[in-house]
Amino acid sequence: MTEWYHFPEMGVWLGFAALGFAILFNVPQRALPFIWLLGALGGITKLLVLHFGGNIILASLAGATLVGFLSIPAAHSKHAPPLVFSIPAVIPMVPGAFAYRMMLGLIKLAGNTGTESYSDVLNSAVSNGLKTLFILLSLAAGVAIPMLITRKESAKEIKIVKSK
């Protein structure tokens, strides 16, 4: 049974994970608090969807979509393009663990011919690779959704509150 404080606590760590990448990518200082917040909220969304039985791909899409939508007002208030907020915020959701398991699997396959474990290793490498691929696709799609549905070339043209 998960305690109620589990999700806020994870949010704090998710925020720091996003912040570390933001520093690595040399994000302008004024954007840092928002990135922390977006990373936390997006990650919590993903964890909640997982908690209620959604699969990891759907969960990542939900988290990334939230980050994508929140990055528009953040971009307006801090005068920076939305990707400056959204990319560091979704990086904690990038399936690093799956990608590396796929790579280790491929390396094992290269050195391992004809034994009975071959098909097991092949199965897990392919499954991890496909998960990586689809999670990445859903992250990029989620972040891009606000731009795709408003059909604008720049976030600056998106009006949050309709004027008149």
Add this chain to the structure above:
Amino acid sequence: MEKVNTRTKELASTLLEIGALLMSSGASTGRIRVTISRIAEALGYTSELLVTHRALMLTLVEEESQNFFSSLKRTSPHGVNFKVVSGISRMSWRVVEEEWDLPQINAEIERLRSLPHYPRLVILLLVSLAGASFCRLFGGEAIEMGVAFTATFAGLYVRQESAKHAFNGYMCVFFGSLTASLISGASVKWGLGTDPELAFATSVLFLIPGVPLINSFTDLIDGNIMNGLVRGANGMIISFAIALGMLGAMLIYNI
């Protein structure tokens, strides 16, 4: 035959400079194209652009005479820098709204180029904190988090140093991954904490090629299939270098 304006040539070189900066700082192909045509249009030109990972080609057409000028530029080695991406995006709007001229644009590019990175210690500490956070997210306790912190710190330090010595970019990632997994692998070898495997798996996460991979899919969705594939291949090779570093540590410790 009448000659192309000198102004056209100067603008072309400035625009290519902007494009090359954006490409090496981690902007998507669509963003590069939109930014350059926005600035060109504000200064009274029509522009056509060919964007690839390692080179850009630009044709500027003067609106009155319909003379055109084409030019090609290589992009510099890639290093993600969102201060530049954000600064150039802001500048492109000020060019439109405040009617900036070419010297002003050049001065602004020069300013953006010289903007400092965060202090090295701040980068090292916060990225290590991110490594410890990842470990916590996967269920690690204090000891595993400490191991992940130390391993990330050392790995990032080695990666930065090898980048300074101008090693091949993938080699830098390999060295970083090997260092981090040698440190976190030691905790697995000696059974430090309840689940040292967690520290081992999360200590290399600071190397994951997030920007190339996300940009790859952004480009694919945008229809820039070629650039998307190239960026994806780049991300794959980086992941391979990470896995190779971990494999090296696993072979050394025999775990």
